[in-house]
Amino acid sequence: VHQLHPVAGQGFNLGLRDVMQLAADLTSAAQNQQDIGCNEVLSTYTQARQQDHARVIGFTDSVVKIFSNDWLAIAAARNFGLALLDHIPAAKTALAKQAMGFGE
Incomplete structure (x- = not known):
């Protein structure tokens, strides 16, 4: 769940991309016989999503500022x-x- 301004449904879109990445990472971990709940697998997921999160937060913040000014x-x-x-x-x-x- 992401707490973003609801402009353009970006929180929902970001959540969908999170789910896609998590499914891919868990599938890969399971295929490699890793524990899908181990810190290494979950840290890899978190790091993979950070750039998209930052970009979307910046984008939505800019849109809100532009249209509320x-x-x-x-x-x-x-x-x-x-x-x-x-x-x-x-x-x-x-x-x-x-x-x-x-x-x-």
Whole structure:
């Protein structure tokens, strides 16, 4: 379970990726006849997920800050950026990939 702002359902998406990684790590450990509850297996899982967690937390925090700010300059930049996304499909695709966890 992740405590994130509910913007774009990122906590749910992050949880799904956690489950996928955990299933893969436990399967691999079982195939290698390791104890699936040992510290080594679980530490490997935790380390594998840390970068995605940090990226998603930063992304959602930035989105919330951008969309909850009423400063005229930031609102204008935000609106300009949203308009650009409508006209640049590659940028829209990149943002969607980022939100789904497939961004770099």
